[in-house]
Every structure is written in structure tokens, then in C-alpha cells.
Amino acid sequence: MARVFPEGRLAYGMQLPVQSQSGLYAERWEAAAGPEDLVAVARAADRSGFGYLATCDHVAIPRRLATAMSAVWYDPVATLAHLGAVTENLRLLSHVAIVGLRHPLVTAKQYATVDQLCGGRLVLGVGAGHVPEEFEALGVPFAERGAVLDESIDALRVALGPQEYPSFRGERFAFQGLGQLPRPLQSRVPIWVGGSSPAALRRAAVRGDGWLPQGDPREELPAQIARLRGLRERAGVAEPLEVGAITEPLYVGRPGWDTGPRTLTGPAEELAASLRAYADMGVDQIQVRFRSRSREELIDQVTAFGREVGPLLAT
Structure with a gap:
């Protein structure tokens, strides 16, 4: 069992700004921001009771996608290790690492080291990826990425386990008699x-x-969660599954500027009532992102959320 957050309270974390700047969510001020801004926001989240910070993963973005996705994608391993050194309490999440782009032993070495450096706070989020050129450049068949990810997860279970000399044999990856230290702290x-x-x-x-x-x-989540739990039950997996959700963009208070049509705004009680609906659907943790026009405004939002909204999310 590897449950991260206790039951009975809707946990919350955030995808960090600056480290990835897709046109889907990046704010204008992030284009001129850098590591010091990233650290300042991370520290504010740590002080404000956030459950985790998350970073994304892309190795290289083709020109055809650069306008929409941007080419700004900090390396998640380096970024999480850096943030682990400047925070104390919150978890560090890769959301998500495209682990199929790398051999499982490489991934295990990197993330085991992060777990040691950050005091056992790593959560390894993994995904299949979606950029064909990225896979082609790294010599991984894009059409096989799902199967590669499945086997990579199986291999990582072993490679990140307690054994100094892990052993695994699959269709694509095999290793034995090869020691890796440090082991993860968890x-x-x-x-x-x-x-x-x-x-x-x-x-x-x-x-x-x-x-x-x-x-x-939001309206599609209940059906997805029911499907997920049915699949897990039929597979005979008895361990609990922590279900997440990405909320609508948020702004604590009444903004005096246009925050966009989907943004949830209002006083703490109003926002908390809306967010508790996720718990009613069976969600265990929500990932929030705040609308902001500067680093200072974002830190103010993070602080206000932790102080005013977070305590109201008990389920």
C-alpha cells in the first residue's frame, strides 16, 4: 500500500508555474520569470499547507507544436531535486514523467536519488506521452508507447523496491545482478x-x-471514476486507489480584472463549497491553479487559499 494522503480530507496540490509554459495555462508574467520565482512560489505553497508541488516532462518540442506548447519545459528530475532542497513538508510529484522515453534503470536511479535527497517525499506520476517527434528522436517507437509504459511501470516497481540488486525480465527490458544505491527512502x-x-x-x-x-x-469525472473502480475490482486489486482531479482555474476573492470564463472566483466559503463537490464524486486530491498577473499576486493567492480555503475542505 502506498497511500499518500489520509482519507477524510480533500488534499490539494498545485502544478508549478514557470517550469512549463504551455499556452493552455501559462500566465503572461511567466515568460520573463526564472528559477528564483519558481522557488518563491514553492516556498509559499510549503508554508501554506499544500500537499504537493508538480512538474511536467518533455525532452524536446517540435516546431509545429512550439507556438501552442512552448519549448519551456524544465527537466522534472533536476527541478524536483532543487525544490526538495528549499521546501520541507509537501510532496514532490512528476505530473507526468514520460518514463517510456528512458530505460527503467535510468528512471529508477534518478527518482530514487530524488527520494533520498528530499527525505522520502517523492510521488512518481507517469504517462504515455503524445509527441511523435520526441519519441522518434530518442529511438522509441511512438506506436508502442502504451505497451512500453506498461512494462516500464512493472520494471520500476522492482527497480524502486527495497532490493539493492533488483531483478526483472520483460519483453523489452531485463536486468539482474546490477546494484543501484541509494535506494529510495520510501x-x-x-x-x-x-x-x-x-x-x-x-x-x-x-x-x-x-x-x-x-x-x-467536472461533469465527466463521476463516470470515469466509476469505470476506474470497476476495472480495478475486476482486476482483483484490493489496495486503495487515490483519485485526483484538476480543478477549474481559481481566484480567491473578487478580482478586479477579467480572469476568464471558466475561473472559479469568490470568498473562501464559496470556493470551498464548490471544491468539496469533487470529494463527493470520490476524488481524494485536487490540483489547483490560480490566475495571476505577477509572482506577487500568485503568492498572495497561494497564501490565501492555504489560510482560508484549505481548512474548509475537510470531508
Whole structure:
């Protein structure tokens, strides 16, 4: 069992700004921001009771996608290790690592080291990836990425386990008699599976400790969660599964500027009531993102959420 957050309270974390700057969610001020801004926001979240910080993963973005996705994607291993050194309490999540782009022993070495450096706070989020050129450049067949991810998760269960000399044999990867130290500080590193396709749901149900949906609309989540739990039950997996959700963009208070049509705004009680509906659906943790026009405004929002909204999320 590798449950991260206790039952009975809706946990909350956030995807960090700056480290990935897709046009889907990055704020304008992030384009000129850097590591010092990233650290300042991470420290504010740590002080404010957030359950985790998350970073994304892409190795290289083709020109055809650069306008929409941007080419700014910090390496998640380096970023999480850096953030682990400047925070104390919150978990560090890769949301998500495209582990199929790398050999499982490489991934295990990197993330086991992060877990040691951060005092056992790692949550390994994994996903299949979606950029064909990225896979082609790294010599991984894009069409086989789902099967590669399935086997990678199985291999990582072993490679991140307690044995100094792990042993695994699959169709694509095999290793034995090869020692890796340091081992993770956690006896079992939680693996959360990202994605909302039927294949991703099956993968999370059968192989995951948690599920990270990719922005499913709120009204679609109950059916997805029911499907997920049914798949897990039929697979005979008895361990609990931590279910996540990405909320609508948030702004604590009444903004004096246009925060966009989907943004949830209002006083703490109003926001908390809306967010508790996720718990009613069976969600265990929510990932929040705040609208902001500067680093200072984002830190103010993070602080206000932790102080005013977080305490109202008990279920």
C-alpha cells in the first residue's frame, strides 16, 4: 500500500508555474520569470499547507507544436531535486514523467536519488506521452508507447523496491545482478498514472497507486471514476486507489480584472463549497491553479487559499 494522503480530507496540490509554459495555462508574467520565482512560489505553497508541488516532462518540442506548447519545459528530475532542497513538508510529484522515453534503470536511479535527497517525499506520476517527434528522436517507437509504459511501470516497481540488486525480465527490458544505491527512502514509492483515455484508465486501475486525469471536465469525472473502480475490482486489486482531479482555474476573492470564463472566483466559503463537490464524486486530491498577473499576486493567492480555503475542505 502506498497511500499518500489520509482519507477524510480533500488534499490539494498545485502544478508549478514557470517550469512549463504551455499556452493552455501559462500566465503572461511567466515568460520573463526564472528559477528564483519558481522557488518563491514553492516556498509559499510549503508554508501554506499544500500537499504537493508538480512538474511536467518533455525532452524536446517540435516546431509545429512550439507556438501552442512552448519549448519551456524544465527537466522534472533536476527541478524536483532543487525544490526538495528549499521546501520541507509537501510532496514532490512528476505530473507526468514520460518514463517510456528512458530505460527503467535510468528512471529508477534518478527518482530514487530524488527520494533520498528530499527525505522520502517523492510521488512518481507517469504517462504515455503524445509527441511523435520526441519519441522518434530518442529511438522509441511512438506506436508502442502504451505497451512500453506498461512494462516500464512493472520494471520500476522492482527497480524502486527495497532490493539493492533488483531483478526483472520483460519483453523489452531485463536486468539482474546490477546494484543501484541509494535506494529510495520510501519502502514503496507511490506511482500515480496519468491520462484519461480508456487505455490510461485500465493502466491506472491495474498498475497504479493513484490516477491523474488530464483535465477531465467536472461533469465527466463521476463516470470515469466509476469505470476506474470497476476495472480495478475486476482486476482483483484490493489496495486503495487515490483519485485526483484538476480543478477549474481559481481566484480567491473578487478580482478586479477579467480572469476568464471558466475561473472559479469568490470568498473562501464559496470556493470551498464548490471544491468539496469533487470529494463527493470520490476524488481524494485536487490540483489547483490560480490566475495571476505577477509572482506577487500568485503568492498572495497561494497564501490565501492555504489560510482560508484549505481548512474548509475537510470531508
